[in-house]
């Protein structure tokens with residue numbers, strides 16, 4: 001369905017999720033807008049899975065210019081778009097929707113690139129030739145899995161609370177020699193990994209993630225895609241288990257927000273300054 005660009009004084013954007021109150025995206029886009037001298041409105045919109053598609057259509061029918069999408073809507077966001085970037089097409093999930101000049105909605109996914117940029121930049125971690133454990137099989141895990149395989153990890157082990165979902169992801173990745181799925185209760189016998197990535201939403205849901213300390217060695221880097229209080233239990237668990245280092249996904253959020261900003265406004269914001277402002 002084609003949409004018409006809004007006539008309001010400032011272009012409108014939002015991040016859709018459920019829950020969404022924890023999101024730092026409005027703050028980040030306000031920081032980028034101030035850095036680059038742009039006027040825009042960017043808000044959070046909470047939509048349940050049942051309401052998501054109609055809420056998004058209503059948002060664009062009301063004249064909005066773009067939207068970010070977070071848990072648990074990344075598949076639905078990809079499905080409702082009219083056109084897909086090669087990455088969104090390949091992944092089947094999207095975190096950025098953009099109104100094109102011809103009124104069609106474009107879906108893109110920049111989560112994988114944002115995670116790799118944060119790992120190699122702020123965290124100083126090169127995933128090439130590493131044994132990697134990915135916890136989760138939702139929208140963000142899917143983007144992370146493709147990115148990690150593209151980056152040249154030696155082997156990607158996926159474990160998800162619902163094993164069937166991990167099996168579906170394994171099938172889509174189509175790299176049987178480098179991907180395996182373990183049931184959650186097999187993790188205790190799996191040994192330690194060089195990189196353990198938490199792509200579950202347990203932290204955001206305030207649910208406990210029961211993990212064996214044997215996944216961690218002094219060489220392990222532990223990374224949680226979520227940020228702030230949601231990442232604290234996993235990061236604290238990794239430190240208690242004796243990891244070499246651990247990080248939350250704040251740098252990934254800044255990188256993906258900056259990529260969205262560049263897509264919508266054609267200007268590259270200052271990531272380091274935004275990260276400092278969020279941490280300050």
Ligand code: NDP
Pocket residue numbers: 070071072073074111114135136137138139140141160161162165199200201202203204205207208209225226227230249250252253254256
């Ligand atoms: P989805 O809802 O698509 O997937 C959630 C995943 O978490 C599923 O694999 C689900 O397992 C698992 N899960 C949920 N609760 C539990 C639990 N109690 N114990 C174990 N596993 C659980 O969410 P997304 O993939 O979109 O997002 C995942 C996380 O990544 C969120 O916290 C999100 O904030 C974060 N994120 C951060 C980004 C950043 O820029 N820093 C970008 C993208 C995501 P099951 O299949 O069994 O339901």
